[in-house]
Amino acid sequence: MYIGIIGLGSMGQMLVKGFCKSGVVTPGELVVFNRTREKAERLRQEYPFAIASTAQEVCQRADIVFICTKPLDVLPLLKTLDLPAEMHLVSVAAGVTLADLEAVHAGPVSKVIPTVTSQELRGVSLYACGRRVTPALRADLLRLLTALGNAEEVSEESIETATILTSSAPGLFAGILDAFARAAVRQSPELELDTARRMLAETLMGTALLLENERLDFHRLIERVATKGGITEEGLRVLDRTLPAAFDDLFAVTKAKHALLKERLQQFSRNEKGDR
Numbered sequence: 001m002y003i004g005i006i007g008l009g010s011m012g013q014m015l016v017k018g019f020c021k022s023g024v025v026t027p028g029e030l031v032v033f034n035r036t037r038e039k040a041e042r043l044r045q046e047y048p049f050a051i052a053s054t055a056q057e058v059c060q061r062a063d064i065v066f067i068c069t070k071p072l073d074v075l076p077l078l079k080t081l082d083l084p085a086e087m088h089l090v091s092v093a094a095g096v097t098l099a100d101l102e103a104v105h106a107g108p109v110s111k112v113i114p115t116v117t118s119q120e121l122r123g124v125s126l127y128a129c130g131r132r133v134t135p136a137l138r139a140d141l142l143r144l145l146t147a148l149g150n151a152e153e154v155s156e157e158s159i160e161t162a163t164i165l166t167s168s169a170p171g172l173f174a175g176i177l178d179a180f181a182r183a184a185v186r187q188s189p190e191l192e193l194d195t196a197r198r199m200l201a202e203t204l205m206g207t208a209l210l211l212e213n214e215r216l217d218f219h220r221l222i223e224r225v226a227t228k229g230g231i232t233e234e235g236l237r238v239l240d241r242t243l244p245a246a247f248d249d250l251f252a253v254t255k256a257k258h259a260l261l262k263e264r265l266q267q268f269s270r271n272e273k274g275d276r
């Protein structure tokens with residue numbers, strides 16, 4: 001099976017690295033196209049995949065094509081292509097719906113929300129398949145995604161909220177840790193910011209391993225750390241007071257951004273229909 005990747009940004013590169021690292025495909029089974037060819041050539045030094053000259057060539061050569069451009073670039077690009085009817089089109093773009101994809105491709109379409117952590121073969125890829133995806137095509141997609149970590153099928157209704165938990169979360173964790181480290185330095189200026197960041201990064205790794213190896217849930221982990229009448233309990237009270245509103249706010253603004261993206265995508269589709 002040949003796998004096509006269009007767009008070699010953060011996600012396109014992650015897919016190349018994750019697929020090859022897991023061994024689910026060999027570089028020889030990958031056909032890649034990026035607008036800036038040098039970027040593809042640099043990555044090819046490590047993973048000797050085929051570089052296509054155009055996105056159209058990827059679609060002609062691959063059985064399944066992952067389109068990894070930014071959301072608002074997906075439909076304009078797809079509209080310029082002559083997509084082979086049997087090709088399985090997979091968009092990784094936030095906000096691009098199965099209906100958007102089915103409107104531009106007469107063949108099978110799926111939507112996947114990957115995560116940067118899949119480069120380490122951990123984390124969760126979300127997926128939803130369109131009506132024309134056969135059980136065999138679904139199994140092929142699942143084989144690729146499970147090689148990258150866990151794969152969870154989700155409805156389009158829940159995919160946006162789940163995206164924040166699986167795909168935005170690595171960046172959000174990094175943002176939280178950075179604020180945590182900066183507060184520590186404000187408290188104790190003799191502590192170097194980089195030292196505080198390293199302490200937190202190592203603690204995060206250890207926490208993840210404890211959760212996994214001891215099969216702890218969050219509450220049991222808290223019980224182990226927060227000595228009754230001790231210091232951590234006080235910190236947790238602050239989080240209980242402040243975090244629910246912060247996370248409600250986070251989900252509200254990210255939902256609004258998804259809605260804005262979808263509105264702009266629909267506008268594009270309406271304009272296209274008007275032109276015809």
Ligand SMILES: NC(=O)c1ccc[n+]([C@@H]2O[C@H](COP(=O)([O-])OP(=O)(O)OC[C@H]3O[C@@H](n4cnc5c(N)ncnc54)[C@H](O)[C@@H]3O)[C@@H](O)[C@H]2O)c1
Pocket residue numbers: 006007008009010011012033034035036055068069070071073077092093094113114115116167
């Ligand atoms: N970064 C993430 O963690 C993440 C997670 C889940 C989903 N996504 C989705 O993945 C998509 C890509 O995000 P990213 O972070 O990799 O963005 P990015 O800006 O890093 O990469 C986009 C790439 O697409 C290329 N590109 C643009 N137009 C092209 C065209 N016409 N032909 C070929 N290549 C073209 C650009 O050169 C660039 O390399 C987005 O739609 C985003 O919603 C990203």
